[in-house]
Amino acid sequence: MALDDYVDAEVGVAVAVTAAVTAAAASPRVRKPLRRGAVYGLAGLMMAYDKVSALAHTAAQKGREVASSVKEEAREAVHSESRSAREPAAS
Numbered sequence: 001m002a003l004d005d006y007v008d009a010e011v012g013v014a015v016a017v018t019a020a021v022t023a024a025a026a027s028p029r030v031r032k033p034l035r036r037g038a039v040y041g042l043a044g045l046m047m048a049y050d051k052v053s054a055l056a057h058t059a060a061q062k063g064r065e066v067a068s069s070v071k072e073e074a075r076e077a078v079h080s081e082s083r084s085a086r087e088p089a090a091s
Contacts, residue, residue, distance in 0.1 A: 024030045 025034075
């Protein structure tokens with residue numbers, strides 16, 4: 001960058017902002033809360049993942065139980081129909 005580029009208002013503001021962000025990121029007073037926030041944020045995401053995963057597992061398990069019971073009821077209905085069709089009609 002030439003010296004004329006630094007005189008331009010947009011570039012000067014961008015350089016100043018970049019310098020301020022770099023200084024803040026290098027400051028221990030800023031890094032500690034950022035690091036703590038990152039740790040707490042990641043812990044929150046992990047707990048939310050565990051809850052959603054457990055909910056999905058429970059829903060899948062209940063779905064399998066319902067499907068199994070419906071399958072068993074259908075099997076019993078077919079079996080009773082075939083049994084009643086084989087028996088002679090009582091007249």
